[in-house]
Amino acid sequence: MSVSRPGPTRSEHDLLGDRDVPAAAYYGVHTLRAVENFPITGTPISAYPDLVTALAAVKQAAALANxxxxxxxxxxxxxxxxxxxxxRAGQWHDQFVVDVIQGGAGTSTNMNANEVVANRALELLGHAKGEYRHLHPLEDVNAGQSTNDVYPTAVRLSLQLAAVRLLEAMEVLREAFAAKAEEFADVLKMGRTQLQDAVPMTLGQEFAAYAVMLDEDRARLAEACALLREINLGGTAIGTGLNAHPAYPALACRHLGSITGIPVTVAGDLVEATQDMGAFVQLSGVLKRIAVKLSKTCNDLRLLSCGPRAGLAEINLPPVQAGSSIMPGKVNPVIPEVVNQIAFEVIGNDVTVTFAAEGGQLQLNAFEPVIAHSLLKSLTHLRAGCLTLAERCVTGITANREHLAGLVARSIGLATALNPHIGYEQATAVAQEALTTGASVHDLVLAKGLLTPERLQEILHPDNLARPHTRTATAVRV
Known part of the structure; x- marks a missing residue:
């Protein structure tokens, strides 16, 4: 992103010399150099409002502690x-212009924050931007701080904020699947293992499993968030607290918790906390877990809805757009497909986080910017994917009830339910004959006199097929 603009400028100085900065800009010379040095992604840190908000919260807490x-x-x-x-209220975010991926372990991001806060504070004091003799970005805004405790603290806060929104979106999707599970509770179908007919179940059970998987992953994400709330603020450069008052960490942490509403705590060992990326690796692993399971669910939805005439066609996904520029009437499962792609991205982001965390050396990890970028992307895109899948797909799914009933009636998988009653060998013979002749398992059992019609009807009752343990437990209680 370029910040070179025609018009009035002001001169600012750093260790490399003097530079002209746009007079209207709230950022300063350090930010200007960072923009020039890191034209990498074209994505400024302002693309992640949570990160900008978190940086402001840290600067505010630091000022109050000082x-x-x-x-x-x-x-x-x-x-x-x-x-x-x-x-924090959303102003001046356009002034956070450095690229999200940068060298220096986040120093450019911290400098950007220091300069924007300082120049806006100068205005509030009645001074012009750049008049740092009245209030300085480093001497005042950054007092008692280092990038190495400010940046990771802000990243942790931003991830916590983004994770809360993902948790909410996952609950929306879980509720959508749970509602379908209830709607389809009486729809008998064939379950499948290795894509082959297995044993009967209900479509409701199939959708309930998706809801349970989401609930389990929400619990794991909440656990990962707890690790993010341990911060190294006050450790300054490497965790020893050099240039910070001994009471500063606890005070700054208390103010930060009050400002954000997030119950942050100071790490027990700030040297360890400054170099350790474990919480980020843990969070990334949980996001990968969510992505993998969500993608598997979308694979199922695409498979169950494939057709409409030459596939499984057990369910119908709501049509949301035309599917082809050449094939009239074709509708594709575009919503599950886009969620699949989000999952692939998240899995790749996890690899990035893993290598970046491993790449740290001695008392600092210089690669936190790409860790932050990867995790914030994963959280943001997973949230959008969950909401889109719930609202544009799951809530509109319908079942092809008659087709499912016919598949169950014709399936040789019914023979499995007969094992305890006619034995494995006879059940196998019935299954093979049904497969060869096309006759139903039901008709062959009756024709061979293996069971009475009444007994066969009882065994093949939908509740006995899909929920045998429930009926057995009821009988035992009686």
């Missing part, structure tokens, strides 16, 4: 806090 310790002037703190509150 005020409590008598290390920062009350007027400056008030201006910094007001600037941070504006950013």
């Amino acid at each position: 005020r409590d310790l008598g290390l920062l002037d009350e007027r400056k703190v008030d201006a910094i806090v007001r600037a941070c509150e504006e950013i």
Whole structure:
């Protein structure tokens, strides 16, 4: 992203010399150099509002802690806090212009935040942007801090915020599957193993399993979020707390929890916490788990709905768009397909997070920017995928009831239910003859006199086929 614009400029200075910065910009020279150095993805950090909001929350908490310790002037703190509150409310996000992937372990992101907060605070104090003698990005906004504790803390907060929205979206999808499970509770069908006829079940049981899988994954995601709430704020450069007051970590953490409503805690060992990427790896693994299972579910939906005449055609997905530019009337399962693709992306992101976490050296991991980018993408896209799948697909699914009933009646899988009653060998013989002749298992059993019509009807009752344990348990209780 380029920040070079014609028009008025102001001169700013850093260790490399003087540079002209657009006069209207809230960012400064450090941000300008970062934009020039890292034209990588074209995606600025403002693309992740949670990250920008989290950065502002950290800067606000730091200022309040420094005020409590008598290390920062009350007027400056008030201006910094007001600037941070504006950013948290959604203002000035367009000024967070550095690329999400950058060298320096997130230093450019921290510099961008320092400069935007400082220049807005200067305005609130009645000064012009860039008049850093009145309030400085590094001396004041970044007081008692390092990129190495600010950036990972902000990333953890942003991931927590994004994860909460994913949890909510997963619940919407779970409810959609659960509603279909109830709607299809009486629809008997054939279950399949290895794509071959297995034993009967209900379509409701099939959809209930999808709801349960989502519920299990929501629990795992909540567990991973708990690890994100342990932060290294106050550790400064490598976790030793150099240049920070001894009481600063606890104070800053307390203020941060109050500002965000997230119950953050200071890590027990800040040196370990500054270099350890374990919480990110754990979260990435859970997101991969969600993606894998969600993709498997979408595979099932595509398979169960394939047809409409030459496939399984057990269910109908709601038509949402024309499927072909050449084949009239064709409708494709585009919603499950897009969720599959999200899953593939998330799985790839997990590989990126794994390598980036492993690549850390000694007291710092320099690759947190790509970890943050990968995880925020995964969380954002999974959330969108869950909501889209629920609203544009699952809620509109219908069952082809007569077709399913016919498949059950013709299936040789019914022979499995007869094992306890006529023995494995006779059941196998019936199954083979049914497969060869096309006759039904039901008719062959009666023709051979293996069971009475009444007994066969009882054995093949839908409840006995799909929920045998329920009926047995009821009988035992009686």
